[in-house]
Amino acid sequence: MRALISSFTQFWRQISKDSMLLVVCVSPILAGLAFRFGIPEAEKLLTSYFGKSAVLAPYYLLFDIFLGILTPYMFCFASAMVILEDIDSSLTNYLSVTPIGKSGYLLSRLVFPGAISALLSFVILTIFTLTNISVLQNILLSFFTACIGVLISLLIVALSGNKVEGMAIAKLGGLFLLGVPIPFFITGAERYYAAVLPSFWVSSFMLAPSIWNAIGIVVTIICWSGILYRWFKKKIA
Amino acid sequence: MRFRGLLLGDIRFQFKYGFYFLYVLLTFVFIAVINAVPAAFKAKTAAVIIFTDPATLGIFFMGAIILLEKSQRVLNSLAVSPIKIWEYIAAKVVSLSIISTTVGFVLGVAAGAGGIASVALGTFLGSVLFTLLGIIIAAQTNSLNRFIITTVPAMLFLMVPPFFELFGYDSNIFNLYPSNIVLRIIAGNAENWLLEIPAVAMWIIFFYVIAHGRVSKMLRSIGGIKL
Numbered sequence: 001m002r003a004l005i006s007s008f009t010q011f012w013r014q015i016s017k018d019s020m021l022l023v024v025c026v027s028p029i030l031a032g033l034a035f036r037f038g039i040p041e042a043e044k045l046l047t048s049y050f051g052k053s054a055v056l057a058p059y060y061l062l063f064d065i066f067l068g069i070l071t072p073y074m075f076c077f078a079s080a081m082v083i084l085e086d087i088d089s090s091l092t093n094y095l096s097v098t099p100i101g102k103s104g105y106l107l108s109r110l111v112f113p114g115a116i117s118a119l120l121s122f123v124i125l126t127i128f129t130l131t132n133i134s135v136l137q138n139i140l141l142s143f144f145t146a147c148i149g150v151l152i153s154l155l156i157v158a159l160s161g162n163k164v165e166g167m168a169i170a171k172l173g174g175l176f177l178l179g180v181p182i183p184f185f186i187t188g189a190e191r192y193y194a195a196v197l198p199s200f201w202v203s204s205f206m207l208a209p210s211i212w213n214a215i216g217i218v219v220t221i222i223c224w225s226g227i228l229y230r231w232f233k234k235k236i237a
Numbered sequence: 238m239r240f241r242g243l244l245l246g247d248i249r250f251q252f253k254y255g256f257y258f259l260y261v262l263l264t265f266v267f268i269a270v271i272n273a274v275p276a277a278f279k280a281k282t283a284a285v286i287i288f289t290d291p292a293t294l295g296i297f298f299m300g301a302i303i304l305l306e307k308s309q310r311v312l313n314s315l316a317v318s319p320i321k322i323w324e325y326i327a328a329k330v331v332s333l334s335i336i337s338t339t340v341g342f343v344l345g346v347a348a349g350a351g352g353i354a355s356v357a358l359g360t361f362l363g364s365v366l367f368t369l370l371g372i373i374i375a376a377q378t379n380s381l382n383r384f385i386i387t388t389v390p391a392m393l394f395l396m397v398p399p400f401f402e403l404f405g406y407d408s409n410i411f412n413l414y415p416s417n418i419v420l421r422i423i424a425g426n427a428e429n430w431l432l433e434i435p436a437v438a439m440w441i442i443f444f445y446v447i448a449h450g451r452v453s454k455m456l457r458s459i460g461g462i463k464l
Binding site for chain 1: 250254255259262263266308383385386389
């Protein structure tokens with residue numbers, strides 16, 4: 001455990017030194033402020049402009065989900081970049097033969113940041129929610145979005161051999177979030193084309209909390225993490 | 238000849254690291270998004286997508302490209318080779334602009350934009366500007382996270398004013414602002430070409446002069462000592 005904490009402290013120090021820590025903590029707050037106060041104002045302008053009773057209001061939950069995903073996404077992106085730096089400098093090879101091991105390295109670089117981001121996401125959503133989601137919904141959303149954040153970092157590291165490929169995959173990783181708006185805009189059976197994405201099920205679950213949507217989240221997260229973890233382990237071998 | 242070698246090297250590098258594959262994939266996604274919006278908003282949506290993604294890919298990737306060159310000691314070899322700094326910068330700018338301009342052109346066609354040449358020209362000019370800005374920032378950073386953070390204010394500085402203009406806030410202050418001109422050209426709203434093209438060319442020269450200085454300093458200080 002001491003080795004794990006030490007490895008995590010090293011990671012923490014690294015992102016603090018780069019001011020990345022400050023950015024990943026401050027930007028969700030700024031986004032939260034913009035969402036909480038900017039979107040209702042934009043709604044007023046849009047409703048009067050188009051002469052409709054609601055334009056953005058039916059999608060407030062969508063904004064909440066994006067806000068919930070922002071903190072884990074930023075935290076996990078920062079940790080993926082740190083891992084790529086570690087791989088480029090061959091640090092991962094040395095760390096994997098220390099008491100930390102591959103799994104410990106993964107815990108300290110991905111799971112710990114993921115857990116912290118879930119906590120922050122919960123706080124941000126509690127303060128800035130547009131829909132007054134319940135505490136239970138908030139806990140579940142923060143947990144699932146943190147899992148998606150961890151999956152995106154795994155994807156970045158597992159599929160890239162260096163920083164350049166990492167940035168390319170990070171761009172591709174954004175497609176992982178493409179499932180979020182789909183249940184809001186596509187109601188036909190064709191929406192299930194996005195069923196391989198955990199974000200699709202998270203969004204569906206928030207719209208209609210059912211056991212099937214919950215199973216969808218769990219199954220997609222387990223499948224993706226199983227595949228990506230296998231690739232990730234090869235990468236830091 | 239040296240420039241041709243550098244250019245081909247950069248294109249090969251970008252191909253090897255999946256830039257071409259990534260942008261083929263992203264182009265399909267962008268086309269799907271453009272097709273999903275109502276016909277009246279297609280051209281505007283395409284302009285926003287082109288301006289925020291393919292035109293800015295240079296600044297997004299430049300940190301990783303230069304930092305990888307640093308860590309693989311590519312720059313050490315380049316520093317002792319007879320290449321000129323302008324050749325190094327131009328190879329990066331041209332190679333990335335090929336991707337940007339091609340994607341911009343395809344998206345313009347997909348959106349049924351009126352002036353395709355204008356879309357391609359705007360994307361190219363945007364790509365040159367943002368790639369030079371990426372070089373300016375990357376040449377003086379030592380970590381990817383720091384590069385990303387440094388690009389945030391630069392991106393805000395360049396990206397916010399054009400959107401005010403695109404969504405109706407018209408101000409003379411931004412008439413000759415580089416990114417406003419670029420978005421205007423991409424969106425087919427450029428009216429005063431005789432003023433706008435020289436203005437954006439001046440901005441490119443200004444960015445190039447700074448990038449030249451930064452790359453020169455970077456190559457002179459490789460290996461821990463300053464020459």
